[in-house]
Amino acid sequence: MTETTSPLKLVPRIVPRDAHGISRKDISPNALRVLYRLREGGFQGYLVGGAVRDLLIGGHPKDFDVATDATPEQVKSLFRNCRLIGRRFRLAHVVYGREIIEVATFRSNADDGSGDRETVDEGRLSRDNVYGTIEDDAIRRDFTANALYYTVEDFSVRDYVGGFEDVQARVLKLIGDPEARYREDPVRMLRAVRLASKLDFSIDPAAAEPIARLAPLLSGAAPARLFDECLKMFLAGHAEKSFLALEKNGLLPVLFPETAKALITNRSGALRTMVIQALRNTDQRIADEKPVTPAFLFAALLWPAYCRELAVLQKAGTDPLVAQQRAADRVTLHQAERIALPRRFSLPMQEIWLLQPRFTQRVRKRVFRLLAHPRFRAAFDFLELRQSGSPEVADDVVFWREAQLQSPEQLAERLPGKSARGDRGEGEIESDYVEGSVGDAPKKRRRRRRKPPGAGAAPAAGTPE
Structure with a gap:
């Protein structure tokens, strides 16, 4: 097991089985296998994050993540179907066919001097592999709604930061100082917008206030990561709400x-x-x-x-x-x-x-x-x-x-065999954007120029759908 890197001790609220709506039949059988195997191996194991949150509001999670006190190497020793990934965040992926159960070791916000926790650019985390306790792990998560832990030990939900009440109230609250948390990872601003749109939650005023002010920090995020975040926002069934929220919170001009x-x-x-x-x-x-x-x-x-x-x-x-x-x-x-x-x-x-x-x-x-x-x-x-x-x-x-x-x-x-009067040439278009408006009087059309002999057309872009 990992050693505690900080003396943090929080008294969790334990929500018993009869006080929440989570049923094992709604949990991936493979996630349950991972939880039971970790327990048999002498480790703690909890279903955590979005899956617990979504199950509490009657949703149907697609992904099931697990948090444990076992290190990635210890997880790998328990599962032959496991691979370790990541440098910034070291994770274990337990693979069951097309389903992957992501297993993360409890992480701490403390810097133990090992070099496994690094910050750059005004507090942005570039590496975070300092392990800790479940209390440490709860505190370092982004939103209270994502810091809930379901255990197969007694089928209860453990709440260290008030997330259970926030899920019931359908509000997103950041854990800790909002500005500091956004500076650690600016993409959290997009996550706030996306989760609020997806779940029909409101963003707590304290969490919403710094977003427009800190939006320029997103320009330092990896473009590939922003692409992935855009797909989550716009291709998951809540695109319109997400776009309106981006406008409202001053994030659209940055993205x-x-x-x-x-x-x-x-x-x-x-x-x-x-x-x-x-x-x-x-x-x-x-x-x-x-x-x-x-x-x-x-x-x-x-x-x-x-x-x-x-x-x-x-x-x-x-x-x-x-x-x-x-x-x-x-x-x-x-x-x-x-x-x-x-x-x-x-x-x-x-x-x-x-x-x-x-x-x-x-x-x-x-x-x-x-x-x-x-x-x-x-x-x-x-x-x-x-x-x-x-x-x-x-x-x-x-x-x-x-x-x-x-x-x-x-x-x-x-159809006429030759160009009829009023037909526009292949190279001409009436722009939808004319003098800042749409539908204004069209500009003068230019006569189409013939291509010189031997000039081929541009190759077709992309592949057929």
């Missing part, structure tokens, strides 16, 4: 700086309307157990930034086709400095944007070519989404919806 700027300067509010509708649709698809893709999600979240950049380039006289690709590249590159968007998502995202002007075309050859495009369905869904903020695309939506239902012969009869 999506160019989108936030575009939304502020878009006087009509149409771009924000579209983003909100996209998030609402995402939540509905998840509720209906339909697939969702980060590429489409980020296409919607960054569309305001793309439209703003495109308008700037078009105003400067950049060729329309060049302006579209350049705007897409710039927005993607700038956003990647904050959130690490993998190419398998950023390339399809760009392709969804770049296909939008082609929906204005009615020439037979171009219509059939677009219908056969591997990204057509995603791009058309995006066109329908744009209609929520830009009613002027309604005619295009109707045409392409009907085109998908008609036979090739029927569709060909409707």
Whole structure:
């Protein structure tokens, strides 16, 4: 067993089996196996964190984490199906097929001088592997609602910091000084927003007050970690609430700086309307157990930034086709400095944007070519989404919806073989962002320039969905 690194002694509130609603039948059988095996090995073992919190409010956790006084090496000696991971936080993963039970050793907030606890950049933790007691572990957790421990010893819940009452009151409270805890790990600000949105909890005023002030600290967080946090916020069924909470707490300009700027300067509010509708649709698809893709999600979240950049380039006289690709590249590159968007998502995202002007075309050859495009369905869904903020695309939506239902012969009869008057060229688009509004008078269209002989089209981005 590990040695205690601090003299901290807290008297827990023990909530007996008949005073809480947690039943073993709602707990993963594999998590129970881990708890019983640790106990048989002479160690303490508790179900901890979000699983206990969610079970108390009648939820159905997907992940079950365990806390123990056994070191990672001792856990590995008990389970042949165990692997050790992490440097910043040393953890044991006990693997049962596709399910992983994460086992963490009780950690302490004390620095024992071993070098296993390091802080950088005004208190941000870069390494935290100093082990301690269950009391130490409870104090170092982020929110009181996440510091509850369920034991198979007597099926009770142990509460060291008042988390049981806070779960009943559906409020998120930080353990310790909020500013110090956010400085330790700025991503906690996003976790507060995400958990409050997911659980329909309120954020305690003391925990909410420093967020807008400390939001710039997120710029020092790892872009890959922020990407993972965004997926949890926007692809778990509470995307709309999370976005509104990001706006309310001053976090949106840090996560999506160019989108936030575009939304502020878009006087009509149409771009924000579209983003909100996209998030609402995402939540509905998840509720209906339909697939969702980060590429489409980020296409919607960054569309305001793309439209703003495109308008700037078009105003400067950049060729329309060049302006579209350049705007897409710039927005993607700038956003990647904050959130690490993998190419398998950023390339399809760009392709969804770049296909939008082609929906204005009615020439037979171009219509059939677009219908056969591997990204057509995603791009058309995006066109329908744009209609929520830009009613002027309604005619295009109707045409392409009907085109998908008609036979090739029927569709060909409707279409001219050559460009009809009013048809826009492949490289031209009416931006959703014109002089800070949507739906303003279109700017003068440039005559499409022919490509020089031998110049090929840009390669298709991403892989077919």
